[in-house]
Amino acid sequence: MERKLPQSGKVRLTEVAKLAGVSPITASRFFRNPNALSISKRERVESAARELGYVPNLAARALASHRSEVIGVLIPSLTNNVFADVLRGIYDTSEGSRYSIQLANTRYSNLQEERLLRIFHGQKPAGLIVTGIDQTPEARAVMRNMNCPIVQIMEIGPEPIDMIVGLSHSDAAFAAVRHLLERGYKRIGFLGARMDPRGQRRFDGYREALKAADSFDQRLVVTTLSPSTVPLGGILLSDLVSRVPNVDAVFCINDDIALGALFECQRRQIAVPEQLAIVGFNDLEFMASAVPALTSVRTNRYEMGRKAIEMLTAAMDGKPPQERVSDLGFEIIVRASSPPRRDPSATHV
Amino acid sequence: MERKLPQSGKVRLTEVAKLAGVSPITASRFFRNPNALSISKRERVESAARELGYVPNLAARALASHRSEVIGVLIPSLTNNVFADVLRGIYDTSEGSRYSIQLANTRYSNLQEERLLRIFHGQKPAGLIVTGIDQTPEARAVMRNMNCPIVQIMEIGPEPIDMIVGLSHSDAAFAAVRHLLERGYKRIGFLGARMDPRGQRRFDGYREALKAADSFDQRLVVTTLSPSTVPLGGILLSDLVSRVPNVDAVFCINDDIALGALFECQRRQIAVPEQLAIVGFNDLEFMASAVPALTSVRTNRYEMGRKAIEMLTAAMDGKPPQERVSDLGFEIIVRASSPPRRDPSATHV
DNA sequence: TTGTAGGCGTTATCAG
DNA sequence: CTGATAACGCCTACAA
Secondary structure, eight states, rough: OOOOOOOOTOOOOHHHHHHSOOOHHHHHHHOOGGGOHHHHHHHHHHHHHHHHHHOOOOHHHHHHHTTTOOEEEEEEEEHHHHHHHHHHHHHHHHHSOOEEEEEOOOOTTTHHHHHHHHHHHOOOOSEEEHHHOOOHHHHHHHHHOOOEEEEEEEOOOSSSSSEEEEEEEHHHHHHHHHHHHHHHHHHHHEOOOOOOOHHHHHHHHHHHHHHHTTTOGGGGEEEEEEOOOOOHHHHHHHHHHHHHHHHEEESSSSSSHHHHHHHHHHHTTOOTTOOEEEEEBBBTTTHHHSSSOOOOOEEEEEHHHHHHHHHHHHHHHOOOOSSSSOOOOEEEEEEESOOOOOTTTTTOO | OOSOOOOOOOOOHHHHHHTTTSHHHHHHHHHHHHSOHHHHHHHHHHHHHHHHHOOOOOHHHHHHTEEEEEEEEEOOOOSHHHHHHHHHHHHHHHSOOOOOOOOETTTOHHHHHHHHHHHHHHTSSSEEEEEEOOHHHHHHHHHHHHOOEEEEEEEEOOSSEEEEEEHHHHHHHHHHHHHHHHTOOSSSSEEOOOHHHHHHHHHHHHHHHHHHTTTGGGGGGEEEEEEOOOHHHHHHHHHHHHTTOOOEEEEESSSSHHHHHHHHHHHOOTTTTOOOOOOOOOOOTTHHHSSSSSSSEEEEEHHHHHHHHHHHHHHTTTOOOSSSSEOOOOOOOOOOOOOOOOOOTTTTO
C-alpha cells in the first residue's frame, strides 16, 4: 500500500546518510552531537546535508526522543509593557539556542494558567517559564509531573518550584516609600490597580514602611481591580485628593498609574512636586521624560528574561545548577517628582 | 528489545479506544471530526478520554499527518506597544482553535526575516503571518515554497503574497495632515523616528498632503533612524523648533514621539495647542489622558490580529476565501491638541 | 566511534 | 460509519 501524500522531494536523514556513505544513525548523531563523530564522517555528513538541503523533521525527532525542544512561557499579559521587556530578554537569549519559545497568556487567571499548563504538559516541553509565585496547588502538581526544569520569573519568594529569578516587590515598594519618608513626606498615598499578587506585595511594602513610621492610614489607599491604564491613574488620583486633600505624596503601583496621576495633577493645577510628590514603579522610559521627571523603581526586566533562559538551558543541557534563586534586585531612580520636602514648619537649611 | 524510557502512565489513543470498545482509528476520528462518528461511539470515546485524562501527542500527529498545527508569526518588535495589541488579537483568537502560535522577532531586519522564514519553512507551519509588505524577493520565494496560507498584516499594499489585512498608512497620515490644514495650521512639522517602511509611508502621506496645499518645506521635517521612544520625541521637537521657530503644528510618526514632544513643550513653556498643535499616530490609551488630550489616528490593531487569524484558519480549514484583502481603515480622533486655529489675521467667526 | 533493530503515537488508505 | 494495516522520520538501547 502506497501513501499518496505528495512527498515533494522530501529529504530524509536516510538520504543524507546514503550520500555521505554512513549509516542513518551516524548522520543523526551529527545533528545532535557532532563531536561524537570522527572528523572525516562529520565533514561528509555536513556536506551531504548541505547539498541535499536537509531540514530535520522536528515532529519525528520529538516523537522518537520523547521530548520536544520547546520552552513553554506563561505570562499574564501581552499588553503590559513590563512583560514586553521580559519577553525580549527571553526571545533574544533563546534565539541562539536550539530551543524555541511557546508563549501563552494566562490573562491574570489562575484557572487559565492551570489549563495552559495541562496543555503544555501534553507537549512535553524541554523547559518551562512561569510568572510569579502564586500558582495553585493543582498547577504546581501538574508542573511537578512535567519532569523538566522550571523557572519562575518576576519575583522571588519562598518555596520555588525549581528555579526562580526576580526581585522582592515588597522590599522594592518598601524602599520607595522609605525614600519618600526620608525626604520629609508625611501623608503618602497609594494608588493601585489590577492588584495582582505582585501588586499586593507592593502594597504590603508600602504599608509596612508607613506602619514602621506610624503613618499608615487606610484613607490614603485607593485601589481597584481594573487593569492598570494611564487614564485610570487619573481617576485614582482624583479619588485620593477628594478623600484626603492634604495628601503630600503618592506611591503608584506602576508607571502607567503614575503618569495618569501626573496628568490629572496638571489638569487640576496641583503642582508636582511642590504640592504632591509622585513615585512610580518599573521605570519605563517615559518616566525620565515627563515634566517633572518622575521618580520610579527600576527593575531589570530584560535581564530577568535573559537569566531565565540561561538557567533553563543550562539545566536542560544537564549542567549542574549554579544557583536556583537569582535576586536581580531593584534601584530607586530619584527624579524631580520627589525632592526633599520644603516643609514650611521646618527650620531652613 | 524493550525500551526503557519511563512511560510514566502515558495514556495513548489505543488505551482510550480499548476502554471505549472501538478501534484506535475511530478514537482518532473522534478528536478530529466528531461528527463522523455515530452518536453512541462518540459518547463512549468522549467519556473514555475524559476518564483516562487523554492528551493527544502532537508530535505523533504531526509526523503521521505531515502537517503541524502551528501558525508562524513574524513581527519586527516586541517592545512596540502597537504589536502588543496585534499579538493580543492573534493569541486571543487562536486560543479557541487547534492551532498554536510560534512567534519570532525580526527586529526590523530583512535578513533576520529571511532567516526566520527559512526556519519556519522547515517546520511546515499550517499558516503564516508576516508584518508589512516589504519582504525581500528571497523572502517571498521562501514563502511561496511554504505551501500554506499567508497573511500580511499592518498595512495593505499592491501584490499581496496571499492575503492581507491592515490599512494604508499613507492615506492615514494624509488624512491627519489634512485635518491640521483644514483647521488653519500653516507650518506643519513632521517628527519621525525608526523610519521603517510604514513610517516612510506615513511620511509620504504627510508630504503629499502638504504638497497639495503647496506648504511642503523640507526644514519642517525632522527624522532619525533611532528607535522611537518618548525621550526621543523631546529631542526631535527641540530640533524642529530651533530650526523653524514659528512652526505651528507637528504631525508625529507615532504616539510615543507625540508624548515626548508634548513633554518637551511643557519643559520649554510652549503652549499646546495655542502655540503648537500636536497630532500623533496609533491612538494609544495615554493620548486621551495627556494634558491637553492629544489628537491621534486610531488604528484597529487588535482587530487586525483577530482578522488575520480568522482569514488564516478559514483558509487552513479549506474554506473558500471570502476576501483576500481586508482594509481595516483608520479614524482621526480629534482632541484638544489640535483645535481650529485662532489666526489673528483671520476674520472673527 | 559506529551500526543494528525496533518502536515512538498517530493518521492515510482502502475495504467493508 | 468502522476497522485492519502500514507507514511517518527519527532516535534509544545495546552491541561491536
